[in-house]
Amino acid sequence: METLGHLAHGFSVAFTPVNLLWCLLGTTLGTAIGVLPGLGPALTIALLLPITYQVAPEASFILFAGIYYGAMYGGSTTSILLNTPGESATIVTALEGNRMARSGRGGAALATSAIGSFVAGTIGTMGVAFLAPVVVKFALAFGPAEYFSLMVLAFITVSAVLGSSSVRGLTSLFAGFVIGMIGVDLQTGQPRFTFGMTELLDGVDVIIAAVGLFAVGETLYMASRRYAGKDEIVPLKGSLYMTAAEWGRSWKPWLRGAAIGFPIGAMPAGGAEIPTFLSYAIEKKLSKHKEEFGTVGAIEGVAGPEAANNASAAGVLVPMLTLGLPTSATAAIMLSAFQSYGINPGPLLLTTQGDLVWGLIASLFIANVILVILNLPLIGLWVRLLKIPAPQLYAGILVFATVGTYGISQSPIDLVILYLLGAAGFLMRRFDFPTAPVIIGMILGPLAETQFRRAMTISNGDWSVFYTHKLSLTLLTLAFIGLAGPHIWAFIEHRRRRGPEHVPGDA
Amino acid sequence: MSTSDQQAAPSRLAVPELLIGIGLLACAGAVAWQTLAIPVSPLYSKVGPTVFPYITMTGMIVLSLLLIVAALRGGWQPEEEKETPTDWKAMGIVVAGLVANLVLIQPLGFTAASVVMFVLVCYGFGSKRTLRDAVLGLILALAAYFGFARALGVNIGAGFLENQLNTVIDALITMLRG
Numbered sequence: 171m172e173t174l175g176h177l178a179h180g181f182s183v184a185f186t187p188v189n190l191l192w193c194l195l196g197t198t199l200g201t202a203i204g205v206l207p208g209l210g211p212a213l214t215i216a217l218l219l220p221i222t223y224q225v226a227p228e229a230s231f232i233l234f235a236g237i238y239y240g241a242m243y244g245g246s247t248t249s250i251l252l253n254t255p256g257e258s259a260t261i262v263t264a265l266e267g268n269r270m271a272r273s274g275r276g277g278a279a280l281a282t283s284a285i286g287s288f289v290a291g292t293i294g295t296m297g298v299a300f301l302a303p304v305v306v307k308f309a310l311a312f313g314p315a316e317y318f319s320l321m322v323l324a325f326i327t328v329s330a331v332l333g334s335s336s337v338r339g340l341t342s343l344f345a346g347f348v349i350g351m352i353g354v355d356l357q358t359g360q361p362r363f364t365f366g367m368t369e370l371l372d373g374v375d376v377i378i379a380a381v382g383l384f385a386v387g388e389t390l391y392m393a394s395r396r397y398a399g400k401d402e403i404v405p406l407k408g409s410l411y412m413t414a415a416e417w418g419r420s421w422k423p424w425l426r427g428a429a430i431g432f433p434i435g436a437m438p439a440g441g442a443e444i445p446t447f448l449s450y451a452i453e454k455k456l457s458k459h460k461e462e463f464g465t466v467g468a469i470e471g472v473a474g475p476e477a478a479n480n481a482s483a484a485g486v487l488v489p490m491l492t493l494g495l496p497t498s499a500t501a502a503i504m505l506s507a508f509q510s511y512g513i514n515p516g517p518l519l520l521t522t523q524g525d526l527v528w529g530l531i532a533s534l535f536i537a538n539v540i541l542v543i544l545n546l547p548l549i550g551l552w553v554r555l556l557k558i559p560a561p562q563l564y565a566g567i568l569v570f571a572t573v574g575t576y577g578i579s580q581s582p583i584d585l586v587i588l589y590l591l592g593a594a595g596f597l598m599r600r601f602d603f604p605t606a607p608v609i610i611g612m613i614l615g616p617l618a619e620t621q622f623r624r625a626m627t628i629s630n631g632d633w634s635v636f637y638t639h640k641l642s643l644t645l646l647t648l649a650f651i652g653l654a655g656p657h658i659w660a661f662i663e664h665r666r667r668r669g670p671e672h673v674p675g676d677a
Numbered sequence: 678m679s680t681s682d683q684q685a686a687p688s689r690l691a692v693p694e695l696l697i698g699i700g701l702l703a704c705a706g707a708v709a710w711q712t713l714a715i716p717v718s719p720l721y722s723k724v725g726p727t728v729f730p731y732i733t734m735t736g737m738i739v740l741s742l743l744l745i746v747a748a749l750r751g752g753w754q755p756e757e758e759k760e761t762p763t764d765w766k767a768m769g770i771v772v773a774g775l776v777a778n779l780v781l782i783q784p785l786g787f788t789a790a791s792v793v794m795f796v797l798v799c800y801g802f803g804s805k806r807t808l809r810d811a812v813l814g815l816i817l818a819l820a821a822y823f824g825f826a827r828a829l830g831v832n833i834g835a836g837f838l839e840n841q842l843n844t845v846i847d848a849l850i851t852m853l854r855g
Contacts, residue, residue: 220829335753341701341740347733348708355715355726362726363711386775393767393801561802562810565774565795566817572778572791573821577831585779592775601697602755619729626724 173300180528184536189232193533196233197540200240205248205552208388208567211241212499212609216380217574219503222510227526232533234504239291239537242480243545246283247552250276250472253401259442259482262450262475269467271404280549281412282420282469283476288542289421290428290477294484295534297432298491302520302527305492309517314625315635317493319645320438321618324495326649327439329607336653338603345594346611349374356616357623369583376506377574379612380499382588383605385571387595389564394600403556410546420473423453427477435485438495439652442482449478484534491515491527494617499606502613691752698745705737770801786840787833791818 183189203209215234222230242259249260250267263283270279312320329339352363353373364370412420430452431445453474454463462468489495494515496502508515513523520527545552575588598605629635637643712730747753774797781790795814796807804810822839825831 220831337743344736358726360715360726393771394763396764396767561799561804565798569791577833589775623724
């Protein structure tokens with residue numbers, strides 16, 4: 171029960187008035203950017219990275235964590251009322267949630283998603299508190315070869331297993347590697363990929379990459395698609411208080427969603443897509459009201475996936491804090507915030523930075539409480555935010571993109587790189603390349619390279635370290651299965667069935 | 678997770694996707710060129726700074742070839758994207774706004790450049806009330822400059838407008854203290 175003692179200490183850190191204010195600021199900002207289409211937690215945290223030069227690590231991580239959790243709550247509001255999922259994890263919420271809103275039960279949909287997020291977020295945060303020390307004990311045995319293999323596994327799952335195409339996911343990842351390698355090689359001091367430009371010696375700042383891909387790319391994409399037609403905001407109808415029947419139909423999906431979401435999020439694979447889709451499928455199968463799915467909207471189909479989404483968001487923090495392994499774009503940017511403080515997340519983080527980690531975990535509990543208050547009684551405020559017209563919204567996003575980029579070194583070259591990455595982001599959005607692997611590759615790539623070179627130096631240049639160490643071999647095998655497995659399976663299926671198969675599903 | 682790319686797609690050449698594949702191949706070429714330019718000290722010959730670049734380059738070549746094959750088989754664009762015509766005019770105006778910002782930010786300062794960009798981007802997105810957009814852009818840019826930049830301690834380019842306002846604010850502060 172060591173954990174409880176640590177947690178109590180964490181609460182004493184998080185409950186200082188200043189840190190409570192940071193938490194309130196983060197959750198409010200997070201909800202706002204979650205509600206606004208076109209803005210996400212990764213972009214927002216990237217824009218706020220300069221704050222790491224100003225305040226203590228506890229304060230900025232409490233702020234970032236508030237934004238991270240808040241964006242999940244805010245995102246579901248947009249999915250339900252506007253039917254434009256801000257991110258892939260809330261696609262499922264939009265499926266049933268928007269139908270519920272259209273049939274006049276938007277209030278209940280918002281309530282079950284907010285309360286479900288609270289329940290699952292709290293369970294997930296508890297999971298982080300209890301699982302993290304366990305993972306640390308395990309991770310202390312890791313050498314450079316194991317770390318490298320673990321990172322390879324994470325690369326494969328993040329880019330190739332999740333998402334619609336492994337080739338396009340890996341392409342994004344490799345583009346991220348290239349961006350991450352730009353600049354001076356830390357081990358030998360040699361400049362790499364600088365094309366002879368002194369401006370590139372420091373490398374491409376993660377702020378520029380995130381802002382270019384997410385803000386500029388998204389704006390260009392939205393401008394190019396003005397013919398696509400607009401989604402209407404469904405006016406909020408129905409009481410925000412759920413009936414007894416709705417509570418009865420919600421609580422089991424919440425718990426099941428949390429039970430699915432947290433373990434999948436906590437694996438080095440990460441991603442909220444699989445748990446949300448899985449939860450949706452399970453709730454649809456178990457529901458006594460199957461006729462409501464895809465017609466008037468079933469509350470189970472909102473409650474389960476929303477819970478799964480939030481629990482997996484909490485789970486992602488486990489590999490991030492214990493192994494230094496980010497599995498989402500937001501986690502990758504948080505990792506670069508750690509680096510900016512000179513802190514290296516890893517097994518030692520919990521002992522060397524106990525105040526920071528346990529304060530952060532405690533603040534996540536507080537954030538959940540604040541968020542459920544912000545998102546239920548104050549929902550009207552956020553609905554008003556949805557009415558900001560697109561022209562001014564996107565123009566404003568670009569103004570803040572300029573602030574974030576030009577502020578780094580007042581160099582127009584940075585703006586040129588920003589726009590080039592924005593153009594790339596537009597093409598990726600248009601041609602269905604995922605953008606998150608770019609950020610993950612850019613942050614995690616150099617770390618993987620360091621571990622790789624460390625392992626090879628220890629083994630005196632002998633490649634066999636990666637497959638003679640049992641754990642390393644297991645991880646690499648898993649990565650290989652993740653990459654090749656689906657293709658082999660599809661090939662066998664294809665041979666067995668012969669002929670085009672009809673894919674059922676109403677998604 | 679679905680492999681809808683290959684399913685039911687007429688095996689026709691998809692030009693945009695082919696260009697992406699070729700572009701990526703060119704990027705791999707640039708990676709190769711820059712990797713060859715990295716001087717390798719014999720001290721680090723075992724795992725020098727070029728090993729990872731070479732691995733990356735190999736991966737990019739394989740991936741771009743796979744993309745080119747997919748393009749030759751009809752591409753992978755989602756139907757929804759294909760059916761929506763691209764609004765080149767809107768995009769062009771937004772790009773003009775970005776370029777204006779880039780060109781003006783040094784001579785005129787952040788605020789003025791941002792207002793020009795704001796107005797152009799709004800116009801590109803179909804807003805017809807240019808004057809109102811200019812006022813909105815000015816308020817937002819000043820808020821970003823004084824709130825965001827000053828609070829975070831970020832230095833963004835000050836031009837004529839910011840300097841005047843800074844002088845006024847500093848004067849006010851001295852007056853209040855005085």
